[in-house]
Amino acid sequence: MSDVAITCCSTVDLSHEWLERIGVGCLPFNYYLDGVPCKDDFGRTHSPRELYERMRAGAVVKTSQVSVGGYLEHWRPLLKAGRDVLHVSLSSGISGTYSSACTAQDQLRAEFPDRTVHVVDSLCASSGYGLLVDKLAELRDGGMDVDELHGWALAHRLDVQHWFFSSDLTFFVRGGRISKAAGAVGGLLKICPVMNVPDDGTLAVKEKIRTKGRAERRVLELMEQLAQGGADYAEKVFICHSECLSDAQDLGAMVTRSFPALRGEVEYFDIGATIGCHTGPGTVALFYWGTRRL
Structure with missing residues (x-):
């Protein structure tokens, strides 16, 4: 196992199986369907067909980003296990989740001064965000460390x-x-x-x-x-x-x-x-x- 843990959010629009295969952790966004909280979990809660049928029928939908607490809960065990974290976020031009991730990053850097936590604003969305994450996983497996991955992501996200x-x-x-x-x-x-x-x-x-x-x-x-x-x-x-x-x-x-x-x-x-x-x-x-x- 690499000492670099790459994480992303479910808005990469890949699949659970794809992320497992490339060794990338995922934090789910949330949404509300007629007021009922649901997980954006690659269609396991509601298949795309069911979701769109409900929307066509007039269901009220609202989305909710990952909270600061969600990031802390996901990353803390990785850092305790001696791994560095590179998180790639959905574009800040679309969602406020990047800001939440940065708040969690700052807190965990103080808690784990010997470990590295980097958050990248992908400036990407959907499976374009997924394409960037997929490439970073490949580069990690090729031997890049967390700082090299962070620099590559910033240089090539556009x-x-x-x-x-x-x-x-x-x-x-x-x-x-x-x-x-x-x-x-x-x-x-x-x-x-x-x-x-x-x-x-x-x-x-x-x-x-x-x-x-x-x-x-x-x-x-x-x-x-x-x-x-x-x-x-x-x-x-x-x-x-x-x-x-x-x-x-x-x-x-x-x-x-x-x-x-x-x-x-x-x-x-x-x-x-x-x-x-x-x-x-x-x-x-x-x-x-x-x-x-x-």
Whole structure:
């Protein structure tokens, strides 16, 4: 076992099995479904289908980040066991959990002066956040120590490309990310906004494109422009979706044809409850290593 413990939150939108395989600890976010507290635990509490059915039926959803106490409870045993901790947080542009993690970090540094605790603001979200965590686990297994991992994460976190589109604007409107008027017009015209995560770690609508097929092709075009190595891109690709696997697989097939040097197959994941409470169903997101963010 490495003396570096890497941890993250369930908003990495990978899977429990994936995180176990790469040896990364996970702290669950929480959400409320019609006032009932639930764990964002990779669909074990509520499957994505059940969650979105409840949302379509009018269920009130609210998300809740990891508390300072949650971080303390998770990290303290690791430090007592003589391990250093590198925690990678969901983007501070999306959630306040980074601040909570930093508060816990400061307390534990005082408690364990001979150990190292680093918290990284990923400036990433969903399976893009997961792509960064996956790479750090690989580098740890290759021999990097906690300080080297921390420096690498800070230097390369903005290399993660996030591009996504949605064919259902209902919950973007409900959450205030798209106005009601724009949502109504978008629905009539079959607008699929193409969005990304810019350098500040927020969410941004970059283009408004008619029809899902055109949105898929535009996301692919952007990968052709931005991927490291261009058409010779040879790293991993993650795609996640909110209850629209066939759309995700359509995009994945396009990526596979256009980038024959991919490292392994395109990996597909569900958008977890925390992110899904804001996107609703119908969102597809593509993640890869790029040269810059737009």
